[in-house]
Amino acid sequence: MSKILGIAFAGHEAAPLAAFAQRLGLPFDLLVLTGNAETDLGAEKVLSAGLSDLPPASALVEALRAHATGYTHIAGISSMASKDVLARLAGALDCAMVTDVIAADSPTVFKRPIVAGSAIATVEVLDPVAVLTVRPAGFGQPNRGGSSAVETISISAASNVVVTNRVQGGGARPDLTQAKIIISGGRPLKDAATFESVLGAFADKVGGAVGATRAAVDSGIAPNELQVGQTGKIVAPDLYIAAGVSGSTQHMAGIKDSKVIVAINKDPDAPIFETADFGLVADLFDAVPELTSKV
Numbered sequence: 562m563s564k565i566l567g568i569a570f571a572g573h574e575a576a577p578l579a580a581f582a583q584r585l586g587l588p589f590d591l592l593v594l595t596g597n598a599e600t601d602l603g604a605e606k607v608l609s610a611g612l613s614d615l616p617p618a619s620a621l622v623e624a625l626r627a628h629a630t631g632y633t634h635i636a637g638i639s640s641m642a643s644k645d646v647l648a649r650l651a652g653a654l655d656c657a658m659v660t661d662v663i664a665a666d667s668p669t670v671f672k673r674p675i676v677a678g679s680a681i682a683t684v685e686v687l688d689p690v691a692v693l694t695v696r697p698a699g700f701g702q703p704n705r706g707g708s709s710a711v712e713t714i715s716i717s718a719a720s721n722v723v724v725t726n727r728v729q730g731g732g733a734r735p736d737l738t739q740a741k742i743i744i745s746g747g748r749p750l751k752d753a754a755t756f757e758s759v760l761g762a763f764a765d766k767v768g769g770a771v772g773a774t775r776a777a778v779d780s781g782i783a784p785n786e787l788q789v790g791q792t793g794k795i796v797a798p799d800l801y802i803a804a805g806v807s808g809s810t811q812h813m814a815g816i817k818d819s820k821v822i823v824a825i826n827k828d829p830d831a832p833i834f835e836t837a838d839f840g841l842v843a844d845l846f847d848a849v850p851e852l853t854s855k856v
């Protein structure tokens with residue numbers, strides 16, 4: 562009998578995992594590592610670990626392995642944490658892994674983007690157990706109702722790796738992967754202070770997150786954790802405003818699930834205008850402050 566274990570590294574990941582399981586039509590349990598464990602998502606059981614912080618991946622894998630027996634699918638939301646932990650778990654369980662699942666044709670046949678999102682691969686899992694990471698945008702909202710049984714579980718953090726410090730990026734702004742609005746910038750932002758004063762001010766005015774291209778990150782204009790794209794974060798906001806972003810394949814791979822993309826670029830031939838829903842040919846140093854003052 563097929564059954565899914567959805568592993569939510571943070572409480573808010575439980576809902577999209579439930580949506581994924583519901584679309585597959587399989588029964589599921591949810592294991593919530595940190596944050597609130599919602600009980601109306603249709604899970605047979607909610608396992609709540611109640612951790613305040615995630616332990617190092619090596620410790621987490623050993624603990625999760627003990628909870629993974631009896632499931633045919635072990636799924637997490639695509640994120641840095643899931644890539645780190647679930648790949649190790651697939652290795653420990655010696656089973657197949659499919660990352661960045663965007664659709665499912667059946668409980669064993671999945672679609673995932675390849676070549677920076679310019680092609681979609683259909684892959685079939687032949688192993689009895691599959692470890693999956695899932696992009697929430699493909700599966701909508703879960704049906705809610707009922708009340709799942711909640712079991713408190715203990716996750717042992719015993720490890721030879723000691724976390725000495727945690728640095729939270731982004732300050733009070735929303736997390737990039739959760740944000741409804743993202744204001745993103747590229748190489749023309751010049752330096753960290755300009756990036757913050759131009760884009761940060763706009764983001765704060767609209768309650769959004771700030772994102773950056775890899776060129777901006779590599780030039781020291783924006784911190785690493787703000788990078789959006791193929792080798793950065795995959796985002797799916799309602800509104801993505803890209804200022805001074807050329808629209809490289811690698812950047813666009815991270816934003817294509819955005820509902821509305823707005824590009825501000827002074828070059829009318831910039832590739833981003835081919836994908837953007839709205840385009841403004843303008844100097845961002847004029848346009849963004851003006852937008853900030855008018856919103």
Ligand SMILES: Cc1cc2nc3c(=O)[nH]c(=O)nc-3n(C[C@H](O)[C@H](O)[C@H](O)COP(=O)(O)OP(=O)(O)OC[C@H]3O[C@@H](n4cnc5c(N)ncnc54)[C@H](O)[C@@H]3O)c2cc1C
Pocket residue numbers: 746747748749773774775776777788789790791792793794804805806807808809810811812815825826827828831843844845846
């Ligand atoms: C393996 C690999 C992985 C990669 N992964 C990523 C990734 O995850 N994310 C990512 O972003 N990139 C990634 N890249 C890099 C990517 O190829 C591009 O180099 C990068 O996205 C370009 O960033 P940019 O648009 O900021 O810079 P540029 O290409 O320099 O473009 C700047 C744009 O700003 C415009 N502009 C200049 N001045 C102004 C102004 N004053 N007002 C308005 N517009 C202005 C220009 O017309 C131009 O279109 C990757 C590359 C490789 C090879």
